[in-house]
Amino acid sequence: MLKPLTQFICDHCGHIIETPEKAYLEWENINDKEGKSRATNFKIVHHDAETNTFCSVRPSTATLSLEKFTGPDGIGALLSFYDQGEFVEPVFSVPRALNLREFTDIFRRLTIPFYEEGRQYLQFAFDDGFISSNQYGIYRPEKLQAFIEKYSPAVQ
Numbered sequence: 386m387l388k389p390l391t392q393f394i395c396d397h398c399g400h401i402i403e404t405p406e407k408a409y410l411e412w413e414n415i416n417d418k419e420g421k422s423r424a425t426n427f428k429i430v431h432h433d434a435e436t437n438t439f440c441s442v443r444p445s446t447a448t449l450s451l452e453k454f455t456g457p458d459g460i461g462a463l464l465s466f467y468d469q470g471e472f473v474e475p476v477f478s479v480p481r482a483l484n485l486r487e488f489t490d491i492f493r494r495l496t497i498p499f500y501e502e503g504r505q506y507l508q509f510a511f512d513d514g515f516i517s518s519n520q521y522g523i524y525r526p527e528k529l530q531a532f533i534e535k536y537s538p539a540v541q
């Protein structure tokens with residue numbers, strides 16, 4: 386089982402990222418129809434500064450160390466993709482993240498214990514009737530841990 390909020394699965398190679406220090410959050414900055422800079426195509430990928438080796442889905446994207454998006458400081462950084470706040474953008478117009486469903490998945494991966502591993506079993510749990518219409522319950526850490534224990538071939 387992955388160490389919650391410490392180990393992640395690389396979106397490029399599919400292997401385990403051992404610590405946030407060995408990873409990047411990468412994304413693409415694009416201009417929307419109104420000319421506003423929006424962030425999209427978020428990925429969590431390997432990056433090892435010591436050996437200068439990395440996985441990248443798109444070489445021209447923006448990148449920052451995954452450390453900046455984990456722990457209590459990380460929540461503030463992640464929320465800026467929804468709203469940069471009144472001091473940066475006095476009048477709110479649109480979220481910085483272009484696709485909120487895509488970005489919310491990244492947010493959950495970085496902040497909810499067991500989501501990173503448990504998310505790959507949500508469809509199985511849904512198909513088996515273990516996921517109800519209670520939206521909050523799906524993402525409770527103990528539920529996610531139970532899905533991992535039930536469906537992960539590595540745990541059985």
Ligand SMILES: [Zn+2]
Pocket residue numbers: 395396397398399400430431439440
């Ligand atoms: Zn990788």
